Amino acid sequence: MDLIEVKVLKMKELALSKDLIKKVHKAAGCKSPKASVKEALEEWLAQQPRDWSDHSPTTSPFIDVRQSPIHGTGIYAAMDIPKGTKIIEYVGEKLTKKQADKRWEEHCALVEQDKSLGGVYLFQLNKKYDIDGHVPWNTARFINHSCDPNCETDIAKGHIWISSIRDIKKGEELFYNYGYGWEEFEDHPCLCGSYRCVGYILNEDMWPKLFKWLRKTSKPFKKR
Ligand SMILES: C[S@@+](CC[C@H](N)C(=O)[O-])C[C@H]1O[C@@H](n2cnc3c(N)ncnc32)[C@H](O)[C@@H]1O
Ligand SMILES: [Zn+2]
Numbered sequence: 001m002d003l004i005e006v007k008v009l010k011m012k013e014l015a016l017s018k019d020l021i022k023k024v025h026k027a028a029g030c031k032s033p034k035a036s037v038k039e040a041l042e043e044w045l046a047q048q049p050r051d052w053s054d055h056s057p058t059t060s061p062f063i064d065v066r067q068s069p070i071h072g073t074g075i076y077a078a079m080d081i082p083k084g085t086k087i088i089e090y091v092g093e094k095l096t097k098k099q100a101d102k103r104w105e106e107h108c109a110l111v112e113q114d115k116s117l118g119g120v121y122l123f124q125l126n127k128k129y130d131i132d133g134h135v136p137w138n139t140a141r142f143i144n145h146s147c148d149p150n151c152e153t154d155i156a157k158g159h160i161w162i163s164s165i166r167d168i169k170k171g172e173e174l175f176y177n178y179g180y181g182w183e184e185f186e187d188h189p190c191l192c193g194s195y196r197c198v199g200y201i202l203n204e205d206m207w208p209k210l211f212k213w214l215r216k217t218s219k220p221f222k223k224r
Contacts, residue, residue, distance in 0.1 A: 020079060024061040045086070049159035052094050058139045060088040063174070065142055070191050073142045074173050081168040090123065090140040090153060090160040092133035100130035111187070123153065123160055131160060145201045146175030148194035179203040185210070 024040040044061055062081050068074025081087060095103065100122055121133035121141060133141050140162050143151070151174050154163040162176060180188055180201045188201040198207055 023078060026061075048086070049089055049157070050091060052091070055135075055137045057137045058089060058091055060139075062087045063139070065139065068144055068173060070144050070146075070173070070193065075140070075143045077168045077170050077172050077174060079170050081164050083164050083166050085164045086154070086156075086161040087151065087164060087174065088140045088162050090131070090133055090162055091138045092121065092123070092131040092135050092141075094125070095122075095130050095132055096128065097130065100132070103132060125155065125158065125160065143174050143176060144192070145178040145190065146192040146194050147177070147190060147198050147204075148192070148196040149175040149177050151176045177204060182206055182209065 021037050021040065024037050024044070041061060050058065062078055062085065064076045064078045065073060066076060075088075104122060121138075123131040123133060125131050135141075143162060150164060150166055150168050150172065151162050152165050153176055154161040162174070168174070175192065178201050180203060182202075185200045185202040185206070190197055190199055190201045198210055200210065202210055
């Protein structure tokens with residue numbers, strides 16, 4: 001590699017990191033425009049978690065939102081993300097267990113009429129409250145399911161996070177396992193296309209039961 005090539009590469013690197021710094025500053029609402037990416041990320045993380053009454057759409061310097069080949073809109077890594085990073089908070093309406101039970105029943109009644117409706121977005125937060133993530137300000141609701149996920153949901157200090165379970169490369173789509181139960185999986189075929197895909201959106205604990213069921217019902221095992 002000659003000197004000019006090295007200079008061009010260095011300039012490209014510089015332009016890339018300037019873009020990244022701008023993006024991180026914007027998402028973080030970073031006060032000091034001279035701060036580095038690391039400082040801006042730290043500032044953003046220090047502002048979390050957000051207040052439940054804040055209904056402005058959530059954002060994160062780690063994500064891009066765009067069309068997914070798997071389903072509708074998806075969320076992508078805007079930069080390399082190390083394992084164990086809290087990527088974005090999963091927010092929503094905070095419901096008492098009684099309110100959440102009512103919402104679940106209403107949703108089941110709707111699904112009875114239209115099987116294509118998605119699963120309910122209820123998350124158990126603690127013994128007292130559940131979170132309904134089906135609200136326009138919850139950007140994390142766009143994260144699709146995969147049978148080979150790179151993220152998981154994580155509860156810390158009364159808030160739900162989408163966290164990376166392995167190092168993720170810039171541009172990869174983010175996924176977690178939705179953990180649907182046995183009662184509902186048959187209405188939710190999985191299109192994740194990963195080498196581990198079991199053909200349905202189903203909690204991994206249930207996979208042995210699924211394989212037995214597939215053998216018994218002689219349903220073809222979907223391998224893409
Ligand atoms: C929480 S939304 C995910 C965001 C969705 N892409 C959108 O644009 O609204 C959940 C719905 O996305 C679809 N979905 C997510 N992951 C999927 C997958 N691996 N295979 C098939 N459909 C999926 C299902 O219809 C599911 O009910
Ligand atoms: Zn799958």
